[in-house]
Amino acid sequence: MKKTIYLFLSLVVLGLYACDDEDTDTTTKPGTLDIEFNNTINGEGITMDTKTYTNAGKEGFIVSELKYIVSNIVLIKKDGGEVAYPVADSYFVIDENDSKRILLKDIQAGEYTKVKFGIGVDQSKYPLNGVANFIPTAEEKGMLWSWSAGYKFLKFEGTFSTETIEDEKFVMHIGTHGTTQDNYKEVTLDLPSVLTIGEDVSPSLEVEADILKVFDGTNTIELSTKSDIQVDPVNAPKIAENLTAMFEAVNISN
């Protein structure tokens, strides 16, 4: 059995490195990629807990917590060839108050023009080998919904005020619940320039996330209409959809 498993693993590994024999880059050893998520409002980094921002609905809001899960990272070449980062190692929590960096290792050398990733955990494909090992990280970050054995894909909390409401708490916990709601989404971003991966380079990619899009994306979300959005069959899918439009790959540096 051991042999079978090892053989399988080797095939998977070979698959990552050898899927495109014509590519001259395969002669180069694999490289790393540092992805930095930069959460912004009005084009600037977010000041937590104190600064009041305004959404399109003219609601003032202060952010106290902002976390989301990024998963299933895939790099795409000019010819459309995809290199998937090993699924078991491909789950991350982006936390505005802590780490917003993802360091990927042993990526097939090559030139890439797009990046694809998931927002949340794709439970439709469960069980995926190794994904349960994300549980301790999710626990630590408060991104596990214990009663539903599921993950909070987005955890966005703070207070808001309008002309008639003062400093009321808002909570957005968006996730997937059994088979009743699937709010996992994937996004594909065009890279601003060609991303070269290889042993001699250590590139970093900056992905900007425009947090106002949570409120004002494809759908409009007003906190004065509903300020506590969890397990919500109407608003949660709208927010999940809004998240898909919030990311932009803005810069690559070596």
Add this chain to the structure above:
Amino acid sequence: MLIAFFLAGASCASSEENLSPVLEEPSSIDNNPKLVLTVPENFPELTYDTSLNAPTMKGFELGKMLFYDGRLSSDGVVSCGFCHMQDFAFTHHSHIVSHGVNGAIGTRNAPPLHNLAFLNSFNWDGVVTHLDLQPVIPITAEVEMNETFGGIIQKLKKDPEYVDMFDAAFENNKIDAENILKALSQFMIMITSSNSKFDKIEREEGAVFTDQEAAGFTLFNTHCASCHKGTLFTDQSFRNNGLPIDEKYNDIGRSRISGLPQDRYKFRVPNLRNIELTFPYMHDGRFGTLEAVLEHYTSGMVDSGTIDPLFKNDDGHLGLPLTPDEQQQIIAFLKTLTDDQLLNDSRFAEF
């Protein structure tokens, strides 16, 4: 023999019912034999994909040890087996709702654990759709085991016996969340209840119903089997069975996970195997006896807005038209679902 599992090497050639894939590498048989999850002939196909977590002797043993280990909880006492006792078909005997660490009280009745490898979803509201993830709920719930996976992994890594057992059970030798959950599943999927008197009748193995039981079986098929369907005694749907709303918990059931008003007060149709032993009944354990359950279905139902249409009669009465004698006959039939072989099976026993 139907619920027995065999060493794959010894049985795979002769039995046509072995559904698990059998790896034919002899070397693995020596130190960690594969277990075959045998599907009884009167059962449907497995829903659990054993090709993704093939049960082995060592994995099963590890799963059993974890299942009965209080270290999976924050107070070191409340194990899975604490609320799921084999003598009572893996339920919490006479406890209305589950009890957790430091005397905490839950809100729902602990369901029996058997034939889990045939289910599509878990929990009273179906929130979990894969058995491997189910233990996350009781382990992390504050009112149940109140522990974290990070905490459990730390504890287990300090125990040389666990280090050896994980090493023997899994190719990657790791003590991690994935392997903890896989081992628990390997133990739980082996718990098959398929040797009740009813099974022996259904499989024509020589058992026969008494007149009382036979009359009950006929009534059951007429009035109950549309929901408590087939050999598993559940169609795995979620329904409102007319329980008056319990003010104490006001448990909205499946609506909690769907957010939909039409799912309010709907709960999983529970399987009825070993029902004689799994009292108290209903999601909140409100009925202590089968007599009380049958009385509810006959004359105790209320319409809280989402009651299942099957319970609505043309004359406006809610419930099943069963005389006291007929209720007794149904209860006599239900007792043929008790599986003594499972209750006494040493493979699953804590001690």
